[in-house]
Amino acid sequence: MSTDLTPGSPGNLPATTGTADGAGREQPLYPLAPHQLRLTDTDPRAAKRAERQVATMFGLSALLIVAFVVAYVMVQTDQYLDLGNIGKFQLSNVLLGLTFGGAVFLIGAGAIHWAKKLMADEEMVDYRHPAATDDETRASLLEDFNDGLAESGFAQRRMVRRTLIGALALFPVPLVVLLRDLGPLPGTSLRETIWKAGERIVTDVTLRPIRPSDIPVGGLVNASPGSLEEVQHAEGNMNERAKAVIILVRMTPEQIKSQQGEGWDYNGILAFSKICTHVGCPIALYQHVTHHLLCPCHQSTFDLSDSGNVVFGPANRRLPQLPITVDDAGYLVASSDFHEPVGPSFWERG
Amino acid sequence: MSLTTKVGGATIDYVDKRTGILGPAKANFRKLFPDHWSFMLGEIVLYSFIVLLLTGTYLTFFFKPSMAEVVYNGSYVPLKGIEMSEAYASTLHISFDVRGGLLIRQIHHWAALFFVAAMIVHMFRVFFTGAFRRPRELNWVVGGIMLMIGLLEGFAGYSLPDDLLSGVGVRIVSGIVEAIPIVGTYLMFFIWGGEFPGTDFIPRLFIVHVLLFPAILLALVGVHLVLIFYLKHTQYPGRGRTEDNVVGYPLFPIYTAKAGGFFFIVFGLITLVSAVVTINPVWAYGPYVPDQVTADSQPDWYIGFLDGMLRAFPNWEWILFGHTWSWNVFIPGLVMPGILFTALALYPFFESWITGDKREHHILDRPRNAPVRTGIGVMAITFFGIATINGANDLLAVGFHLSINQITWFTRIGLFVAPPLAFVATHRLCIGLQRRDRDKLLHGRETGRILRLPHGEFIEVHEPITDTEKAVILSHPQRRPLPMPAKTDENGVRTPRYRWRWIQAKLSSFWYRDSVETPSAAEIEAAEEHMRHGIGSEHEHRGDFEISHHEIGESETVEALTSRSEED
Ligand code: HEM
Ligand code: FES
Numbered sequence A: 001m002s003t004d005l006t007p008g009s010p011g012n013l014p015a016t017t018g019t020a021d022g023a024g025r026e027q028p029l030y031p032l033a034p035h036q037l038r039l040t041d042t043d044p045r046a047a048k049r050a051e052r053q054v055a056t057m058f059g060l061s062a063l064l065i066v067a068f069v070v071a072y073v074m075v076q077t078d079q080y081l082d083l084g085n086i087g088k089f090q091l092s093n094v095l096l097g098l099t100f101g102g103a104v105f106l107i108g109a110g111a112i113h114w115a116k117k118l119m120a121d122e123e124m125v126d127y128r129h130p131a132a133t134d135d136e137t138r139a140s141l142l143e144d145f146n147d148g149l150a151e152s153g154f155a156q157r158r159m160v161r162r163t164l165i166g167a168l169a170l171f172p173v174p175l176v177v178l179l180r181d182l183g184p185l186p187g188t189s190l191r192e193t194i195w196k197a198g199e200r201i202v203t204d205v206t207l208r209p210i211r212p213s214d215i216p217v218g219g220l221v222n223a224s225p226g227s228l229e230e231v232q233h234a235e236g237n238m239n240e241r242a243k244a245v246i247i248l249v250r251m252t253p254e255q256i257k258s259q260q261g262e263g264w265d266y267n268g269i270l271a272f273s274k275i276c277t278h279v280g281c282p283i284a285l286y287q288h289v290t291h292h293l294l295c296p297c298h299q300s301t302f303d304l305s306d307s308g309n310v311v312f313g314p315a316n317r318r319l320p321q322l323p324i325t326v327d328d329a330g331y332l333v334a335s336s337d338f339h340e341p342v343g344p345s346f347w348e349r350g
Numbered sequence B: 001m002s003l004t005t006k007v008g009g010a011t012i013d014y015v016d017k018r019t020g021i022l023g024p025a026k027a028n029f030r031k032l033f034p035d036h037w038s039f040m041l042g043e044i045v046l047y048s049f050i051v052l053l054l055t056g057t058y059l060t061f062f063f064k065p066s067m068a069e070v071v072y073n074g075s076y077v078p079l080k081g082i083e084m085s086e087a088y089a090s091t092l093h094i095s096f097d098v099r100g101g102l103l104i105r106q107i108h109h110w111a112a113l114f115f116v117a118a119m120i121v122h123m124f125r126v127f128f129t130g131a132f133r134r135p136r137e138l139n140w141v142v143g144g145i146m147l148m149i150g151l152l153e154g155f156a157g158y159s160l161p162d163d164l165l166s167g168v169g170v171r172i173v174s175g176i177v178e179a180i181p182i183v184g185t186y187l188m189f190f191i192w193g194g195e196f197p198g199t200d201f202i203p204r205l206f207i208v209h210v211l212l213f214p215a216i217l218l219a220l221v222g223v224h225l226v227l228i229f230y231l232k233h234t235q236y237p238g239r240g241r242t243e244d245n246v247v248g249y250p251l252f253p254i255y256t257a258k259a260g261g262f263f264f265i266v267f268g269l270i271t272l273v274s275a276v277v278t279i280n281p282v283w284a285y286g287p288y289v290p291d292q293v294t295a296d297s298q299p300d301w302y303i304g305f306l307d308g309m310l311r312a313f314p315n316w317e318w319i320l321f322g323h324t325w326s327w328n329v330f331i332p333g334l335v336m337p338g339i340l341f342t343a344l345a346l347y348p349f350f351e352s353w354i355t356g357d358k359r360e361h362h363i364l365d366r367p368r369n370a371p372v373r374t375g376i377g378v379m380a381i382t383f384f385g386i387a388t389i390n391g392a393n394d395l396l397a398v399g400f401h402l403s404i405n406q407i408t409w410f411t412r413i414g415l416f417v418a419p420p421l422a423f424v425a426t427h428r429l430c431i432g433l434q435r436r437d438r439d440k441l442l443h444g445r446e447t448g449r450i451l452r453l454p455h456g457e458f459i460e461v462h463e464p465i466t467d468t469e470k471a472v473i474l475s476h477p478q479r480r481p482l483p484m485p486a487k488t489d490e491n492g493v494r495t496p497r498y499r500w501r502w503i504q505a506k507l508s509s510f511w512y513r514d515s516v517e518t519p520s521a522a523e524i525e526a527a528e529e530h531m532r533h534g535i536g537s538e539h540e541h542r543g544d545f546e547i548s549h550h551e552i553g554e555s556e557t558v559e560a561l562t563s564r565s566e567e568d
Helices: A044-074 A091-117 A135-152 A158-170 A173-177 A228-235 A239-244 B003-019 B022-029 B037-060 B086-096 B101-128 B137-159 B164-178 B184-192 B201-231 B251-276 B301-312 B327-355 B371-390 B393-400 B404-443 B467-474 B498-511 B521-532 B535-567
Strands: A080-082 A088-090 A124-127 A201-203 A220-225 A246-250 A269-273 A285-287 A292-294 A301-303 A309-312 A324-326 A332-334 B069-071 B083-085 B245-250 B318-320 B323-325 B445-452 B458-463
Touching: A044 A091, A080 A091, A088 A091, A091 B101, A091 B251, A201 A332, A220 A239, A228 A239, A269 A324, B022 B251, B037 B101, B037 B201, B037 B251, B069 B086, B083 B086, B086 B101, B101 B137, B101 B251, B101 B301, B101 B371, B137 B164, B137 B201, B137 B301, B137 B327, B164 B184, B164 B301, B164 B327, B184 B201, B245 B251, B301 B327, B301 B371, B301 B404, B327 B498, B371 B393, B371 B404, B393 B404, B404 B467, B404 B521
Parallel strands: none
Antiparallel strands: A080 A088, A124 B245, A201 A220, A220 A246, A246 A269, A285 A292, A292 A301, A301 A309, A324 A332, B069 B083, B318 B323, B445 B458
16 A cells, blocks of 8 residues: 555655565554553552542542532622632632532543553554445445446436436525525615705714714714704614714814815814715724824724825725705704715626 | 443444444554654633533623614613623623623634634644645645634624724725626625625624634534644654554543543633733723724734735736726735635645655654745745734834834835745755754764863764664655656647646756755765774764765765756
8 A cells, every 4th residue: 555656657766664564564664662561560559549539539520519509509690700810700700610520520520540550551553444445345336336237227218307407407406596685785875875965964872963063173073964863763774873873073174185075064064974985884093183083993094184095004995975954943954865885886887 | 241231331222223333443543653742732711612512601691782872871870871782782782791601702802812722833833844735735724724614613703893993994904895797786785785894794793703704614624633643643753664664542431531631721821811911891992883983903913914915015906997906905904804814725746746756655754854835834934923913013113113104115125035045045944954964863962071082083973873763763765756747648749738738847846955865874884883993993983974974965965956957
């Protein structure tokens, strides 16, 4: 086996270092080292000691299981172990884990100690067999196969064969077609949000409408459309939230180098989508000195004073800007929906 | 009483009369397994998988895979009254209102981390020792598939609780799916049941996590183990070991006790860790909402390399004929992992094509004796290391007062430069170790004892190495590169597939480049004779050796290479 040079192999492989015995088995260059006796093999007292050690581990394990049950009954989940700086631990978790873990560990430790100290430890030798089936069996299998093939007539009956192949090829189609209703088609949904002309801009947690004077220069407000809560409850999902959330920042008009549309700000207040154009994380970190907005996921950085363009990172597209103004009551509102899709790129986006 | 009753008792007798199970049992009962600590790595993988199945089943009894919004009213005070998905609420319920629930969650998560980590280390053990060579290539492929599914399974589980941290990860995946050319948007709408986040994703992911992937993994684990039994385990070189035999301890009783015991050790250790080290405290992150994010969002460590590649890739995006090609996401998110896993799975076939070695191997290689392979392995580790580190570039920036920009550029350049450097360094280290082996064979071991010779010179006394060491060093058969193909045969007929075979031969000579010749039996004999002569001749012998070493280590290989390249 070890000298089997497969046909096609260019023979760059010498025989292995050993020599063969009568049966063609390779003989090792150096024989197996003689077996070493352990203390537990020669000294009955050592063996007895090892036996006691193993039994102690098994016995302790059983005791720990009892302790586990006691802890389960006695300790409630609202009891805590406060270790100051190290942390606060759920007492039940610690006790159950230590008792159960200890019990399980001791079974293993005992078994291994037993195997190492007390079970016979002489290395044994066995022979390998080649992985392949022997030639005779292979030949007879091939014969069986050919017989079966002939009996089926698969080779001769072309019409049967071809229609069968055709039928089998189409058989998976329903399995794929049935997946169609996993979801709706995208349609224009990725291009639209619920922002529209006159839609109130509200703060994201307290849902208060915002007056321009609420935002100081250098300030930042997380905001969303006034009707979002309603829409979200009606639809029973957070899809609109995932697209519509914005941030408002305010700078002095001179600090604005450019924006995505003429007069889309309101007195230096700019509204941008909060969803990163890379793969869609909500963007969080604003440096009001540089007007840079940094995505915490992969650090794409956008310059809000310059149309939300990318200044660094893996994102390619600028953050879409939302045109805003104020309504009659003096609250900030959108003047339209976004003019480009928010969030990550997609094939049809263009 | 029949014989079988004596052996196995009445039940086994009953079963055997209906299944014939004792035949296969007999064949494997005393099967020998070689012993080595590195063979326990695969066992750790298996046992942590079993722990995952046990604890995962327990979790399914309490977990609610639903994205329906509920108001939390459990006993974790800081989140009382907050709206969240049922999935998140039920995870809180498991953690704070089910006795032992937190423990099971922690064991499940820790076991997942052990599982993946052990799987990766196990894979490298198999790689560096060449255990994937014939006849075990298919088991390597099975392992590669398990690794891939294992990573996906881990990600799926991590995402189920629908907490803020994992939800951001899911959002990233949805963005990656959207970046697939042509079908991406549709795929994403089918997987998520519409727009992100929808309400279908968690229930669908749940069934993937608790049924689909575990079932596939279980089947593959079965195949993996059956093949290990059938092909018998490989063994490290040593006294008494040949390609034809297996030296070790029997399954019953030694491995029953050792491997069985080891299962309890692994289970016990994972449980002890879970008792005292909190992992994934989802309650601290809060429920997922698509407009919030935690400051330094990090995936579980084994996903870090993907995140790192995503962070490092330049922001290339094309718009061609009105369609968007998001290379910046598609390549690092899907193409590169795809290439890496394919290369991983196909490696054994690639190597045997280069070396021309199609024989069965049961004695493991020492990494030094396959310098190119070892170099490739270290190269891969370097690549993954850098990508993974970059997955935490924000933490590094804060920790070391660097700018993200600097780290990103360091990564971009490092991913291309560092792996080849690692390759060269490893290759040279291996060749150095080969020389040292040869040195030891011919010249013995340095004892550190210094002697002064009669004419005043100082030498170090050398001592012959043991038979065990010799057996290990000599286990490595010397091989040669494939010969360069001739363009045409004697009759002027063009050699079929000449280009292809030329590339193969070139790679082959690269594979064996600088390899140190194993001394012949005669050389060893002569050297040992010298050493026996004692101190006087020791000195002369040293001189001899220096020359022969030089000849064989350097010039001969170089000559061999040049003479071969003249042939073509
Ligand atoms: C084979 C590899 C597996 C890996 C790597 C894995 C990994 C994970 C991880 C990392 C989590 C997050 C847990 C947490 O944060 O507490 C998780 C959750 C979960 N896993 Fe697994 N898991 C595996 C197998 C299974 C199996 C076989 C089942 C069920 C039969 C299962 C059932 C669950 C359930 C129900 C949860 C959610 C429970 C919760 O967090 O409350 N897992 N898994
Ligand atoms: S999602 Fe914002 S940089 Fe990746």
